Amino acid sequence: xxxxxxxxxxxxTNLQGIIDNIHNGKIDGNIKLVISNRKDAYGLIRxxxxxxxTLHLDRGKxxxxxxxxxxxxxxxxxxxxxxxxxxxxxxxxxxEFVREYxxxxxxxxxxxxxxxxxxxxxxxxxxxxxxxxxxxxxGVTVHFVDEGTDTGPIILQKAVVVKDDDTxxxxxxxxxxxxxxxxxxxxxxxxxxxxxxxxxxxxIN
Ligand code: GRF
Numbered sequence: 001x002x003x004x005x006x007x008x009x010x011x012x013t014n015l016q017g018i019i020d021n022i023h024n025g026k027i028d029g030n031i032k033l034v035i036s037n038r039k040d041a042y043g044l045i046r047x048x049x050x051x052x053x054t055l056h057l058d059r060g061k062x063x064x065x066x067x068x069x070x071x072x073x074x075x076x077x078x079x080x081x082x083x084x085x086x087x088x089x090x091x092x093x094x095x096e097f098v099r100e101y102x103x104x105x106x107x108x109x110x111x112x113x114x115x116x117x118x119x120x121x122x123x124x125x126x127x128x129x130x131x132x133x134x135x136x137x138x139g140v141t142v143h144f145v146d147e148g149t150d151t152g153p154i155i156l157q158k159a160v161v162v163k164d165d166d167t168x169x170x171x172x173x174x175x176x177x178x179x180x181x182x183x184x185x186x187x188x189x190x191x192x193x194x195x196x197x198x199x200x201x202x203x204i205n
Contacts, residue, residue: 012043
């Protein structure tokens, strides 16, 4: 049983996917704490409904990014969290945090990395760029977090076809459905200890 800490900033539909897959027995894990940087994140309600401890940490109450990240780390370490999941978390983690949890932080990104990612490219902006570029295929990437932005070793990817009449809304909806499959799958594999990392490559046994 792996202790999991989740960071969110918004609706928490990816968090819901993890909760549902713990309840149906696929993920051999236990969410010890959900932390949001936004007080109004609906994901906090989802966690509470599932009986999971929640915490809102207001960045404005901390003097530096390091201080803020140190508090998050403290909360997770105090609960023996082994795996940290960024489920729609829109802040960048400090280098100290990434080092402390090296290869134990999983993030989900709504494109096929290395396309349409990096600084400032998250959420709906990703889909806007996909439609502007006119690519025929986009998708979802689940990856380990390293000290860069969306640059860590890739765990799983799945393609999503872009339709000629797609809007940001229709594309986002279809990509999100794949996110809700892929993130729980990656966490399930991690909990089964079936993931190993060789250099930049992730091997699933
Ligand atoms: C998703 O599009 C995800 O790819 C991105 O942020 C959004 C969060 O959605 N990381 P939710 O809060 O999980 O519903």
